[in-house]
Amino acid sequence: MDDHPVLASPLNALDYDPAPESAAVAHLHESYGLFVGGAFTAPEANEQFATLNPATGRALATVAHGTTDDVDRAVAAARRAFPAWSTRPGSERAKYLFRIARLIQERSRELAVVETLDNGKPIRESRDIDIPLAAAHFFYYAGWADKLEHAGFGPAPRPIGVAGQIIPWNFPLLMAAWKLAPALAAGNTCVLKPAETTPLSALVLADIIQQAELPPGVVNIVTGDGRTGAALVEHPDVDKIAFTGSTEVGRMIQRRAAAAGTHLTLELGGKGANIVFEDAPVDEMVEGIVDGIFFNQGHVCCAGSRLLVQESVADEVVRRLMRRVDQLRVGDPLDKNTDVGAINSAAQLARIRELADAGEAEGAERLTSACALPSEGFWFPPTVFTHVAQSHRIAREEIFGPVLSVLTFRTPAEAVAKANDTTYGLACGVWSEKGSRTLWVAERLRAGVVWANTYNKFDPTSPFGGVRESGFGREGGRHGLEAYLDV
């Protein structure tokens, strides 16, 4: 049979040539002011800071550091805008939300490049996930704006007032959309504080808001660091705080909000468990594990950072998983074929390194992708730890990086006990072809989200949020309106 005529292959493997998206379409400015009262304004104190491209470590632009006075101006603008905005017919508010959604779609390429430059995430993800989902949230809540009385929160639900919204650096534009869209639909006015390391896409959104001719003051965007966020939280005229970020900061905010009687929703950290039973659909499960922990470099609050695998298939699952991990293309985030991009900041990289080293020191076995890493910028290779014990730091603390901890179990009850052995409760995944077992396990998991035979799936119609130290309140879906209604 071997003498059969065959032609030699001209190549051994498809070694993809670079396919970079153009950085020029970002149209970045040298510096950005604060978006207050419908216009970009100079900050009260002329303090600026640089935002870096984490893939190179070099500065992209400078942005204003919002002071207490700036926050005060922004809250005052939001307060002035509130009476007219909240009493506008819902169908009128919807018009603006639809407009913003369409403009996000029209400028999606620019937004995707800005997001990838500022955050370090692969262009494939910002292009195919972040930006389309951000537009989808505005479309979705535009639909609710004139139907609030049918949302199940009473016959005439009222908005809360001025909402202070503090968002993280992992999905900058998407988190802005998750917070702004329901707040505006419900008739609130907003002061948004983007994360210190990723302010740029929110500033492009400010430009879009201007383009959409949203009434001045309805949305204000104040950039800055933790001090700016603290000023917003402590402002006496803010009626509602919505925060997404670390559990540590969430605790401080909750103390403050409890004392002042401010409405509050928190979406905090997580230590999600992906539970794999021996009858799981193996190829899709391996993809799901990879997507669960290496999507967005693991900078995902609901990341499946713990893999709980049934002992009978553990070796086979790890073998298949490592083959897949070795295929991941780590590098230039603007390359359309990149799977894993840069770590967002030097500080985050230091945290990931510290925890990974702790994992090794505590006796877990470290398996690292053989991929080469760029010499400049902030990078960490996709990493899997096996032989992890429940007591190890890498099984308990949120790493927020591309690091997976593998643990094993023998029975469904043990899987549930291990999955729940955490202070968090944001998300879990269950992988099995047996529906009754999936439901049995899901019922017993203490987590806000349980995915079955998939992971990291988001949709504006579906509520998202945690329990215990992962926070409270829901974003998305009908439930997401409750956070911005006085109910």
Place this chain on the structure above:
Amino acid sequence: MEQVSTTHRIASGSAVVRIPDTASLPVIETEAALRALLASLSGVDAVGAAARAAKLATRSLKQSTKRDALDLAISMVDLTTLEGADTPDRVRSLCAKAWRPDPADPSTPSAAAVCVYPDLVATAREALAGSAVAVASVATAFPSGRASLAVKLADVAEAVAAGADEVDMVIDRGAFLSGRLGQVFDEIVAVREACGTAHLKVILETGELVTLDAVRRASWLAMAARADFIKTSTGKVAVSATPPVALVMLEAARDFAEATGRVVGVKLAGGIRSAKEALRYLVVVNETAGALWLSPRYFRFGASSLLNDLLAQRTKQRRGVYVRPELFSGD
């Protein structure tokens, strides 16, 4: 302000498959053993498989990767005509096309094979004498497979006697779906013997198997029965090759090779008309089964109009401009 990103050498994305040197094919002496083998296979989550295929479709092939991939795809084409209206002249014309797809550019690789009905094998054999292009013939009461085993074997014998290097058989889908797995297995084994030294491609007709679970099980059944290739479709039913089906069959070929040491090829047929689709399938091959399958020896496209689009894109890559489709002959 810095605007230019840097580029770095990174992992190729190709799957690394470890194939044992010593073969250990599954021993199937009873229908129970076959049933047990197929029952041991993992299920396929259809939503997840579709999502994986869609994600692979976003790969961007540029520059030399695109040029090499187009040439590779041309070399993988089984140029096919399976019509009642086929004539010896049409087959001779097809053979000339397969041998030298673009006479204006001698650097263009030949297609892998010409695929015809058994009565036209001798014509193709003669027309391709001296070339490396193989002659493939459909057989076993193609496309429905509705005939007795004796008739099917006679069909195969005729094709092989006329000089076919490769035989494309169809499985009895009715027998498979109604659970008569042993019958399907025995038929493939019998046809395999009738093929002699000719390569056997087993058509699963995935459009009639419908579920990806059935596609995976039928793939393993055919491979365990010594198929040289597993093939998606006849091209004669509404649904032919799809990206999720290709993904599942390539996973099956990969897992079978790792488990048994025997490398089985995969052929996609039916409905693949554009170079863009073909390149997307090559990405699925690369990232699922890996480099070994990136060769006409283990991967084929059964198609007719696809070749001209591959030639047009190849010319565009080389000359920088699109050419009129009429530049390339119809057959």
